[in-house]
Structures are given as structure tokens and as C-alpha cells.
Amino acid sequence: MVIKIFRNFFKRIFSNIFKNKKEIKLGFYGPPNAGKTSLANRICKDFTGEEIGKVSKIPHETRSIQFKERVEINYKGKTIIFKMIDTPGIATRIDYEKFLKYKIKKKEAKKRAKEATQGVIESIKWLDDMDLVVIVLDSTENPYNQVNITIIGNLVARKIPVLIVANKVDLKKSDIKKIEAAFPEYEVVGISAKYGKNLEEFYESIFKLSKKIK
């Protein structure tokens, strides 16, 4: 009996050590221009000193999957190693003419649109490989968007834990309650990736959700 208790105790300790050493694949998903790269940059910069990708006001700035390996996040004395995966924004329509408004030349806009379509396809393919996903939504926009529902539906079908982040809470138009009402079954954390606001709550939720990874 005593031997059994000791055996279980050591087994638990060793399994926890190895579990923590393994990288958790943390994906950032959401519609274009919600702030996925801004949030991933903020985390990477805080814990590695380097950013993951370029941000811009022009939608579809991230057009291919970007990685940052072995990002060790420390929170309240605990450490988890993540592989950060920043994905291109998922959209159902891409029109190169929309990019012309940002003073991009036609040829460049067409190239950007083509790359953006490939980016969406890549993001969808990568859904299978995630351990944990952060859905980044712009809290100034209407959350009742089919793309958001489709992404969450796919993650639920794959039993991947989901955290919803309501970004841009620093803006006047921000409405977290609307996001909470749209996704009542999920935890919603309001943050400002740009100003690093409320990231403590974000890390707490990520650490909590990490325990649910199967």
C-alpha cells in the first residue's frame, strides 16, 4: 500500500516535469486586423525580447504562418514552454481593390490578395496541429461573424481548448459584453495588445487552459 502511494507520487511528479518541458503549440486565430500579431509580438517581446511578425493597419499583413519556438512564459512562479504560431486572418472574401485604398499599387495589391488567399488556406490547414488556440477578436467590431463561429466550431470538433480575447479595449467603441453574449460558453478576456493592458488575466487563463490539453 505504502509502496503504491510512493510510486504514484513519483510518477505524478515526473510526468509533470516532462509535460511542462514539452512545447505547447499555441495558435493565434481570428479575422484580419483583429490584433493577432500584435498580441503574439507583445508576448514574444516580453519573454524572448524578439517579435514574431510585422503589424500594419492594412488588412492581411500576415499572409503566411509565423512561428516562434520555445517561448518560456513565466507566470506566478510557474513556467510553460510554448511554440507560438501566428496565423493569417481568416476571411471569406478578398478583393485586391480594397488594398488600393491604402495607396498600394495595383500590381502589388493583386499580389497581396493572392498571398492572402493562400494564407487563409494555410491557417485552416493548421487547425489540426494546435494544442491550444487563442481567438483574437476586435472588440469594436460585431462578433456575430460566421468566420468566428466556423473557427470555434472546428476547434470544438477537434477538442482543442479555446480562449477568446477581446482586443482593443483601449478604444472607445470597444464592447466586451457583446463578445461575451455572442460566445457565452467561453471565457473572454479583454485586453489591449497595443498597450499591454490586462495581460496578467490573459496569462492566467492560458495557464488554466493548458491543463485541459489532451
Next chain:
Amino acid sequence: MKKKSENLGRIKGFSIQFLPYSEIRDLNSNERIRKILKIVLGNNILILQGKLTAEEEARLIGDTMAMIGYVKNFKGIELAVISGNGNEGFFGRMKKGIVNSLSGGDLGAITIIGPATIVKEIKRNPKKIELLLNR
């Protein structure tokens, strides 16, 4: 005679097609998506009884993206699903589950899919849905 693809981008001549769920019930995912895209590429707004699975929706988005740039004037789709709000409670969900399994799909849901050249935006909130068309 003008090709169908040349008509994309014009609001004239679009139609609304209703597709009962029985038309896609026995199709596999590939066939369902092919059927839907064929209707949408024909300058139609599709109103589908029921809904696709989340995986099929993702595949539909992926296939749509693959067509942009290859089908003339095609800029993607607008998509919205109107379904129960999920607040039915345990017995409500159980009842819905039994009905759905007997009918082979969520017949209480409605899926709207239109080409982006015609449908500017599908605005939705819990209480209403608005279909905004391009002029």
C-alpha cells in the same frame, strides 16, 4: 453568348435559390461543397435549409479562397448561418439532438451563401439578419 463568369460583378440577373436539405443530405462533403459553389458561381444567392458541419464550412472557405484569382471577377463569398442560440437547456438540447439525428441534419437552421460581388455584407445580431447587396 457571354460566359457565366463574365456576368459576375453585375447585380442584374442574380437570383435567389432555395435548396432543401434533402438535396444535400445524401451527398458527401466534397459533393456538398461542389454543389454549393456551382450555385454561387452562377450568380445566385443560396438559401440552404439546414447547415454544413464546421469542417465543411472551413473547407468551403478554403475552396473559395483557392478560386479567387482563377475564376474571373470572383472575390469570395459571404456566409451566414442562422440557428438556435444554444440556450435551450439540457432537455431542449436533447430533444433537438433526437430530432436532428432522425432528420439527418439541423433542419431548424438556415444557411445563406452569396457571391461577394453581389452580397456586400450579411449583418447579423441575435435578433435579426440583414443582407446588404452591392449596387
